[in-house]
Amino acid sequence: MQDGARFFAYVTWVVMVSLAIILAGNPFLSYVADPGWIGLVALLAFGFVYLNLAYAAIKRYIRKVPEPTNKHYLLALFIFLPAAIWIYAISESAGGSELILIVILAFSCGLGAFYGNRAGIKARYEYIQKLKARQAEQNQ
16 A cells, blocks of 8 residues: 555646646747757757656656555656647647647657656666665664
């Protein structure tokens, strides 16, 4: 049950951070619809921000999970959903490029989940090794 509480806590802060990012970036959504390199840079910037958020959150979650799990994909979905709902339902500044922006955000969250899981597994292995070393040190 402890993992369920941790997952709820991670979902809560991930949703809040995702909403904060999309609210802070809302004035820049109008640049996504611009043709040329300005639109491309704006689109990639949103993608990189959400990739980094998904990577960091999932790496941190997987690091201390007690056993291997696939909940990191659900966590990535909770990162993606607030931004997608905001872009599709509320924001009018995307200017007709909502679909491409949502696809880029979904791809970014998926990549962040994949690579964050890999990095989290490595970090969990190192964390367990440090715990074992500390326990062996205390037992002597």
